[in-house]
Amino acid sequence: MxxxxxxxxxxxxxxxxxxxxxxxxxxxxxxxxxxxxxxxxxxxxxxxxxxxxxxxxxxxxxxxxxxxxxxxxxxxxxxxxxxxxxxxxxxxxxxxxxxxxxxxxxxxxxxxxxxxxxxxxxxxxxxxxxxxxxxxxxxxxxxxxxxxxxxxxxxxxxxxxxxxxxxxxxxxxxxxxxxxxxxxxxxxxxxxxxxxxxxxxxxxxxxxxxxxxxxxxxxxxxxxxxxASRINIKTKALTKTEVLISQHVFFNDHSKGFQQFIIQFLLVFSLIIEKFLMLILGLIFFFVPKLKVNILIFKNLMSYYFSALANKTWTSPRATIYKKQK
Missing domain, CATH: 3.90.550.10 (Spore Coat Polysaccharide Biosynthesis Protein SpsA; Chain A)
Incomplete structure (x- = not known):
């Protein structure tokens, strides 16, 4: 060695x-x-x-x-x-x-x-x-x-x-x-x-x-x-969404009971409100790349939440463990 x-x-x-x-x-x-x-x-x-x-x-x-x-x-x-x-x-x-x-x-x-x-x-x-x-x-x-x-x-x-x-x-x-x-x-x-x-x-x-x-x-x-996380708008939106997803994964693994529930609820609620407001800005100023990316982030985030509900897991759908489970 x-x-x-x-x-x-x-x-x-x-x-x-x-x-x-x-x-x-x-x-x-x-x-x-x-x-x-x-x-x-x-x-x-x-x-x-x-x-x-x-x-x-x-x-x-x-x-x-x-x-x-x-x-x-x-x-x-x-x-x-x-x-x-x-x-x-x-x-x-x-x-x-x-x-x-x-x-x-x-x-x-x-x-x-x-x-x-x-x-x-x-x-x-x-x-x-x-x-x-x-x-x-x-x-x-x-x-x-x-x-x-x-x-x-x-x-x-x-x-x-x-x-x-x-x-x-x-x-x-x-x-x-x-x-x-x-x-x-x-x-x-x-x-x-x-x-x-x-x-x-x-x-x-x-x-x-x-x-x-x-x-x-x-x-x-x-x-x-x-x-590589900033190659283009699509990639930037993807990586920024993964930051949000990974927070849910972390708290699912490293918190318990009622505290875990409160954290996850507050995260979901606050992120949906925040990203929805950013979505509106992105739709109004779609010609500004930095704002347009918010449209894709909201779409990615909502897709993740629906997936989490359907599959009963906070794990990122892109993760290898998720793919093995499927």
Whole structure:
């Protein structure tokens, strides 16, 4: 077994992926061994063969379809030989120092179920590091603001700028480092999610079995947002709808009883009202692409709700588990 297996899930993000793979291919180190695995979620645009030629040392795996991020990560992990796994987005640019620090931190702290590091944008500005699990207390903007006010002293203490390692509730799926042992302990990524919230879910399951989610601040990885989720209006509407769907999946798995009912009811009610109002704007200003997308989002959302009622499941219809159940 090698030290670190890097797993990247791709769907038509070829430009970003090229830069990502160039950076990984140019890493020269003697401190750890690594392999890179790219799982292509059936992009279907005939560009994969060219990448295989361009990056001969990288292992490319063709998935059976556009099965989502969680499924792609599991496919990549199952093809890996490393003792540790680093899941990267194709729109990231990693460096040797960050990978080494993640590896050392995870190796020396076996209770760290997940390690991540600071992420910066193109202007070297850090992305948000303070993250809490979704709950009834944080369901809506005013709720979140009140919750932050009530625990502001705890936030100041736990996430103090002088701390090199902090412990948020969850880390974004763009950079997730974990041992193969931890991965197997929680049975990998949850394939009920097609896109979004799978990172929140995996961190919650790590913590539920006694692990920690650690964020290292002294190294960083460049993360350029966008990628395949913004190819066109239809794709943008699809991915934005999946954000809403994945919230329902998360609360179905991680809340119980009356609280679960209240959360799901409030989510459905508020989202239907909000997206209906945005639908009206989209119909009036149909010539504005940013507003026109709301027509498709409302259509997708209502289709999901009817499907959830008919099939008695909150699981995304695009998820592999849903398809297997059907």
């Amino acid at each position: 090698i030290d670190v297996s890097i797993v990247i899930v791709n769907y038509k993000s070829w430009n970003a992926l090229s830069e990502c793979l160039e950076a990984l291919s140019n890493i020269e180190n003697t401190r750890f061994s690594m392999e890179t695995i790219v799982v292509d979620n059936c992009s279907g645009d005939e560009k994969l063969d060219a990448f295989k030629i361009q990056f001969p040392k990288i292992k490319f795996v063709e998935n059976s379809g556009n099965n989502g991020f969680a499924n792609g990560c599991n496919v990549g992990a199952n093809s890996s030989t490393g003792k540790f796994l680093l899941f990267l987005n194709p729109d990231t640019v990693a460096n040797e120092a960050a990978i080494y620090e993640l590896w050392q931190t995870a190796k020396n702290n076996p209770d760290f179920g997940i390690a991540t590091c600071s992420q910066i944008d193109g202007q070297e500005k850090k992305y948000k590091e303070v993250r809490f699990f979704p709950s009834l207390k944080t369901l809506f903007g005013p709720f979140r603001a009140l919750q932050k006010f009530l625990i502001k002293n705890k936030i100041k203490s736990d996430f103090s700028s002088d701390k090199n390692i902090i412990f948020p509730d969850w880390a974004t799926g763009a950079v997730i480092f974990m041992s193969k042992n931890w991965f197997e302990k929680i049975n990998g990524w949850n394939e009920k999610y097609w896109l979004y919230f799978e990172d929140v879910d995996i961190c919650k399951r790590i913590i539920d079995v006694g692990g920690k989610v650690a964020l290292i601040r002294n190294v960083s990885i460049l993360h350029k947002h966008g990628g």
